[in-house]
Amino acid sequence: MAPYESGDNTGAAEVDDLPTGRRKAARYVVPVAVVGVAAATIGLVPALADSGDPDLPKISAQQLIEKIAKSDVQQLSGTVKTGTDLGLPDLGGLESGLVSGVARSGDGSSADPTSKLTELLTGTHTLRVAEDGPDRQKVSLIESAAEYSLIHNGKDVWGYDSKSNEVYHGTAHQDAKGRKGHTEEPPATPKDFADEALKSVDDTTSVTVDGTVRVAGRDAYKLLIKPKQSGTTVGAISIAVDAKTGMPLKFTLTPSSGGAAVIDAGFTQVDFARPAASTFDFTPPKGSKVTENDDHASKGSGKDFPKRGDGLAKGLEGDEFAKGLKGGGGFDVLGKGWNTVATFDTGSKGGLPSGSAGGDLGGFLGSLGDRVTGKFGKGTVFSTRLVNALITNDGKVYAGAVTKDALVKAANAAK
Template sequence: MAPNDSALITGRSGESGDAPAGRGRASRYVVPIAVAGVAAATIGLVPALAASGDPDLPKISAEELIEKIAASETERFSGTVKVSTDLGFPSLGGLGGSAAGAFAPKGGAGGSGSAADPTARAMELATGEHTLRVAADGPERQRVSILDSADEYSLIHNDDEVWAYDSASNEAYHAEVPGGAAKSPGRDAGKGADKGGPVPEDLPATPRDFAREALKAAGDTTAVTVDGTARVAGRDAYQLLIKPKQSGSTIGSVTVAVDSETGTPLKFTLRPSGGGKAAIDVGFTKVDFSRPAASTFDFTPPKGAKVTEADEAERAGGKDTHKAPEGLKDLKDADGVMGPGSEPNVIGEGWTTVVRLDTGGKGPGGATKDAPAEARQFLDALGDKVEGKFGSGTVFKTRLVNALMTDDGEVYVGAVTQDTLVKAANAAK
């Protein structure tokens, strides 16, 4: 691939289609797989011409390529997607299971007591490498299968029914949604979806899902160019390169490989400003834009499978699964820590946006002042102690999302550096 030499322009807007249905407030800031949308809140367009490369494609400007993505009407496809995520979460060793359990909904991993409940499965894609088999036939029929071992997990939406099946446990989860309003797995189909539905509303599964998040709006904080061409999943593609103009972001660049014929994003790669391997890399390895066979979306539970009905799970308490994690709710009730009702304050713009959350309680320093020395030492080892006009606090880091928790109970979080978090906390005082 040859890089493209081009001048920058800003101030134009571009969209890549309808934004996904609204997320719960807690997941919006907790689930790290959404960081691309938060970090790329504003994008300035660049009229860049694609340089000659391999394959040799007609020249196109970045503005035209973004318009091509927005105009893409691809609703039918099937293929294989590879997802690789390395967000750099700190390892808690043997505490990992206990920590996860503290924030797990009641009733088991999925909250309903079923190993097939789709709620918990979305988080699996936030770490490691995964292979997905995907298929879609318009807004009424989609299927996503996770193929990480000899076992298989599938989420199927077919008109007014949603099935999830876990072959390892031979358990199935079933929900009925009037009028086929269920949010499609990994797609933005099903407009007017029931926001209180029984399946996760946002399960990114294809490059298009991630690209849509990164191309929601435009502004003056980002440069966009066409950075040559590529072959992805056997198809000719343009490479759209998105980079921040601002300093202080943990996002280095986003590259979207766009199918030259259909305008469909085929690959999405997000690289951190600190260098190293991609933090998020999602791409088709095989893709077919013809209509999948109708049988692809048929599902009947195997003989002997345990079937959990969504309405039964809700009556048994599984309804809380699709709300805020129980651990966050309990913390708010007991200690005043932020729950789903808290409204965040936004500081800054573009790639250096920081979200401020007032928990109403004590941060790690204040809360553990009277804790045993071993407990204080453990918490200090997880982050870096910082001081400023705001007082003192601890910064907890990943490769993309960092959070400053002050000792007086405020939280500042964003895809920004430690210095940017400290500046935001100082400015808020």
């Protein structure tokens, strides 16, 4: 195992010295966690760091990771700006339409959190967040002349879309161990992103302390995560860690191809004082349409407010995730570390849809990709600045945070 190195190569520690929770499923979480992170938002925001490098005591990468692991912030309020730049082609708003259609395909309410939060798949977003322990959280998505709020207060979960004046109401359930239910929503805060990134750390990764920075008016250390392997599209991940609380304040992922960040999420303002109790109060406005989903929540459908940071990660841990990949209709995992490729068989021969059923869809999709050949046969690679996917003519899919050449190599090796 390669050591974690501090900026001056002091205080090195082995990966196996990390808390157990930080080493779960390192082999499997890439590229799926990275894909999940990348899918959280599409857009680009400016750098969120303040000017000036604070003078802080030296700390090793091992100590900084342990500081993150021990961080237990229970109360906060603040503003988060998030966005990514995957370099997707301009489809004239088609992406937004598709996302909106998916969002409306559930219970039909625009206030349903599992539908509304899919809007984070596109655009640049500003979120207001507040938390007071495990039973009170609020996230507000600030939109043009409108706002969507998701509120968890005790047993109640409320979603309110001011644009449509629709309300969602659910009940937070508990499992047999007394844990509150949560939904598999996209990451939203820097902590959510950081939790996912740290799971990918193994002996194929270099981790160092890269100086200090000020974020949202607070002193922070910079943790730098870089793949040692070639063939990955991930260049580096930088996490600004609050020097006092150990909570991640900013997350930036840059691609190996260079240029602007693919993902940039950070607090522009944060306060660790307890929010006012009224922050979490909600009464449906007069004339609003209220959709009740108590039955779904009590059965654990996932339509409940998550504990912050427990969304996407929950399905990516340990043996349960590995079994899910290997199970019927699931994924197989090829490669190691940052060069991991997820693959599955669609069961559909002929590659991209075509003919009368697909109309011109196959030709349209094909125009967005690159035709490739190899021992595996023929196929099309669809590329972004982070996540790439190869669809072969015999119906197999290979996807990962790897280059086009790495995908072709993986497909050849799988034959």
